[in-house]
Amino acid sequence: MAKKVNVALIGYKFMGKAHSNAFRQAPVFFDLDVEPVMKVLVGRDEAGVKAAAEKLGWESYATDYREVVNRPDIDLVDIVTGNTSHAEIAIAAAKAGKHVFCEKPLAMTVGEAREMTQVAEKAGVKHCVNFNYRKLPSIQLAKRLIDEGAIGRIFHWRSVYLQDWIVDPEFPLVWRLNKAEAGSGALGDLAAHSIDLAHFLVGDITAVTGHMETFIKERPVATSMSGLVATGSEERAPVTVDDGTIFLARFANGAIGTFEATRFAPGHRNGNMFEINGSEGSIRFNVERLNELEFYSRRDPAHAQGFRTISVTEGGEHRWINAWWPAGHIIGWEHSFTHQVVDLLEAIAQDKPATPDFRDGLRVQLVLDAVERSAQSGQWVSIEKE
Numbered sequence: 001m002a003k004k005v006n007v008a009l010i011g012y013k014f015m016g017k018a019h020s021n022a023f024r025q026a027p028v029f030f031d032l033d034v035e036p037v038m039k040v041l042v043g044r045d046e047a048g049v050k051a052a053a054e055k056l057g058w059e060s061y062a063t064d065y066r067e068v069v070n071r072p073d074i075d076l077v078d079i080v081t082g083n084t085s086h087a088e089i090a091i092a093a094a095k096a097g098k099h100v101f102c103e104k105p106l107a108m109t110v111g112e113a114r115e116m117t118q119v120a121e122k123a124g125v126k127h128c129v130n131f132n133y134r135k136l137p138s139i140q141l142a143k144r145l146i147d148e149g150a151i152g153r154i155f156h157w158r159s160v161y162l163q164d165w166i167v168d169p170e171f172p173l174v175w176r177l178n179k180a181e182a183g184s185g186a187l188g189d190l191a192a193h194s195i196d197l198a199h200f201l202v203g204d205i206t207a208v209t210g211h212m213e214t215f216i217k218e219r220p221v222a223t224s225m226s227g228l229v230a231t232g233s234e235e236r237a238p239v240t241v242d243d244g245t246i247f248l249a250r251f252a253n254g255a256i257g258t259f260e261a262t263r264f265a266p267g268h269r270n271g272n273m274f275e276i277n278g279s280e281g282s283i284r285f286n287v288e289r290l291n292e293l294e295f296y297s298r299r300d301p302a303h304a305q306g307f308r309t310i311s312v313t314e315g316g317e318h319r320w321i322n323a324w325w326p327a328g329h330i331i332g333w334e335h336s337f338t339h340q341v342v343d344l345l346e347a348i349a350q351d352k353p354a355t356p357d358f359r360d361g362l363r364v365q366l367v368l369d370a371v372e373r374s375a376q377s378g379q380w381v382s383i384e385k386e
């Protein structure tokens with residue numbers, strides 16, 4: 001009988017649903033060395049968390065995370081609350097000796113991210129930050145091609161992360177548009193994913209120069225700051241985060257990069273895209289076509305050169321696919337969360353590091369912080385040491 005890993009999930013809205021689904025699917029589709037048990041769901045509103053626990057498949061619910069992270073029967077604490085509470089919950093959980101899984105961005109500040117990393121490393125627990133796009137078969141194939149030298153020396157990273165959900169100036173001031181609750185806007189929400197992918201595929205970023213813009217300066221006050229609410233309020237308050245951010249980057253290996261993240265790109269719902277160009281070829285990715293990776297090889301015969309579209313659905317060839325469906329029977333966005341949970345549970349079972357971990361989250365936080373400082377000063381800013 002596999003060892004049980006009892007999970008506490010803190011938060012239950014958008015990401016709560018995605019993580020609950022991942023913990024349900026993981027043992028159904030994958031042969032795991034441990035058995036995740038969806039023990040307790042935590043939220044501050046009793047009626048809300050009770051209903052969510054029933055719907056999402058949790059054994060029980062609780063309203064105080066402090067009590068839950070100290071419970072002897074809990075092994076893993078999963079944090080899907082808004083950004084302001086990541087640090088306090090993660091630190092409390094790690095100090096209580098629990099493994100910790102946390103949504104991105106890891107923290108509000110570099111100081112918080114550093115403390116979370118130090119506490120988790122000192123406690124010797126597994127720690128993992130949910131940069132879930134790493135856990136797509138297409139991204140794993142990109143990594144493999146790069147490691148095999150298929151695109152040679154990397155010259156360029158070029159990413160855009162485009163959304164359009166707040167183009168309407170009447171869209172209310174939800175928590176994501178309030179710096180005190182979100183830390184930053186498109187930068188920490190969207191570019192954070194691109195930065196992690198760039199770290200994973202290209203390597204360390206050493207310096208950045210950026211520009212951040214808030215196009216709509218004031219919005220109707222939301223009746224609840226923690227969710228999407230009806231528009232039409234008379235009262236307005238300032239938007240305190242970036243609507244769109246662009247920055248240039250230099251990498252330690254000599255590559256250069258451009259990053260763009262915006263919530264003001266009409267027609268783009270979740271356009272997380274990048275291209276990497278190297279001496280031997282190029283790679284292109286678009287999350288809205290996540291079962292595919294585009295690859296161009298200069299080594300192809302001249303008469304057959306051109307981007308090829310690889311369907312990353314071959315069991316045995318493409319990571320995690322064996323557990324799902326026959327080739328060509330595509331998977332979706334939510335599978336990246338299941339793959340992340342599978343990898344984390346295997347890390348716990350085999351006592352090996354989880355990836356990406358809090359140190360990866362800290363590396364991203366250092367870049368986010370440098371972009372903000374650069375946008376204020378108009379200068380290039382070097383990335384601080386971890």
Ligand SMILES: NC(=O)c1ccc[n+]([C@@H]2O[C@H](COP(=O)([O-])OP(=O)(O)OC[C@H]3O[C@@H](n4cnc5c(N)ncnc54)[C@H](O)[C@@H]3O)[C@@H](O)[C@H]2O)c1
Nearest residue numbers: 011013014015016043044080081082083085103104105226
């Ligand atoms: N990996 C991804 O692709 C991805 C996508 C969306 C959001 N996120 C991240 O997930 C986190 C949550 O985002 P969301 O979209 O689910 O937000 P959401 O607004 O849908 O849900 C956040 C929930 O956390 C609750 N909460 C806040 N503080 C709490 C506390 N101290 N104790 C208990 N509950 C608390 C709120 O009441 C709310 O229900 C954020 O950090 C966000 O950046 C990641």
